[in-house]
Amino acid sequence: MPGLALGLIAFVAAIAGFLTVNAMQVPPRQGGASIFAGAGQGGEGGAGTVFLFDGETLVDATPSARQILTTSRGRGGNWLRLIGYLSVYFPDIEAQLRRLEDEGQILVEGRSAQGKTMLLSAGLGCGLIRISLTDPAQDGRPMLTDALAHRALTQEVEHLREALAQAPMPIWRETEAGDVVWANSAYMLKAIATLPAGKELGWPLPRLFEQLASQSTVRGQRAAVKVPGEEPAWFDLIGTLSGQERLIFALPADAAVNAEVALRDFMQTLIKTFAQLPTGLAIFDRQRQLQLFNPALIDLTGLPADFLSMRPSLLSVLDALRDRNMIPEPKDYRSWRRQLVEMEKAAASGLYEET
Secondary structure (H helix, E strand, O other): OHHHHHHHHHHHHHHHHHHHHHHHOOOOOOOOOOOOOOOOOOOOOOOOEEEEEEOOEEEEEOHHHHHHHHHOOOOOOHHHHHHHHHOOOOOOHHHHHHOHHHHOEEEEEEEOOOOOEEEEEEEEEOOEEEEEEEOHHHOOOOOOOOHHHHHHHHHHHHHHHHHHHHOOOOEEEEOOOOOEEEEOHHHHHHHHHHOOOOOOOOOOEOOOOOHHHHHOOOOOEEEEEOOOOOOOEEEEEEEEEEOOEEEEEEEEOHHHHHHHHHHHHHHHHHHHHHOOOOOOOEEEOOOOEEEEEOHHHHHHHOOOHHHHHOOOEHHHHHHHHHHOOOOOOOOOHHHHHHHHHHHHHHHHOOOOOOO
16 A cells, blocks of 8 residues: 555656646747736736747746836847846846856845845756745835836836936927926026026927927938037937827037038138149049039130039040040040049049059
8 A cells, every 4th residue: 555655646647747847848839828827917826027039039938028128228139138128136146147057046135226126036947947036125016017018117217317417418398388397407508508697498398499490300401409508519400200299309510500601611712822823723522523623624624604603423524525636535435534534543542542
C-alpha cells in the first residue's frame, strides 16, 4: 500500500508538472484569449502587471502590462520598449535580467530620479521569462488600479510638457478663429516683450504673427515679430492641423534673412561695379544657373536679354553661344562641353590643376 500511495503521488505530480509546462508554453496570441483573462486589472487575486516573454517575443501580458508597453517611450519591439521603461527605475536592468540564466529568479527594487520606487520580480522557467512589477507604495496590497500604467502615462505627459516648455522657439495652438489657446514659454516671453510699458499679459493671449501667416500649413511662411527698441525677429512658420485647431512652430530665420539681404546687397554692388566694363561678364551660382550679367555680355555675344533674364544654366549658355558661332567648334562638342563643366566643378572645389 505505501508503494501504491507513493506511485499515485508521483503520477499526480507528473500530471501537474505537465499541465504547468503546457500552461506556460503559450504561443504569441493573435487575438486569442489571454492566459491572464479573468485575472482582472487588480483587486484581490488580480494578476497585477505581468509580462510573459519567450526570448524577446511577447507571449502574453496583463492589461496593465500592455498599457505600459503602449505608453513606453522606447523604440523597437515589445522587449526593447519594456527595457526602455524599466531603465528609468533600473539603469542596469539588462545586466539584472541576465542573472536569470544562473539564478532562475531575481527580486530587485528600483528608484527613479523623481524618487518613485518599483519592485521587479522575474523568473525563468520552461524557456519563458515572467516579469512582474509591483508598486511598493501600495504596501503589498493588490493594486486596485493600474498604478504603474498610470505612472507611465504621467511621466510621458511630464516629459512632453517639459520638452515643450524648454523649446527655444515659439510654439502655440490657435483656433480656427485665430484665438491663441495655448503657448509655450518662448512664445510667452516674446509676447511679454511686445506689450506696451505697464501692461500685463492677459487672456486671450496676444498674437505675435498675422493670422493669415499662421493659418497656412505650408512650410516656408515667413513673418517678423517687432519688439520695441530691437531689430525685427524673423521666423519661418510651420503649421499642422490638430483636430479643429492648429499647432504652429516658429523656427528662427534671422540668419537666413540676413544672408539673403547680404547677398542682395552684394549683387547690387556687382551690378554697379561691372555695368561699365567693356568685358562681358556672366556669374553663375552653385547650381550653375546664371545669376548676374552685364550689358557688355549682350553686346559681345548677341544673346537676347530676355534669354539671359530667364537665368539659364551654364550648358544652355554654351549651347546658345555655339548656335551663334561665338565659340570654337571642336570635333566632339558634347565631349568638350562635358570636360568644360567637369573642369569648372573641379575648380570650384579646389581640385583643378593644369600644367
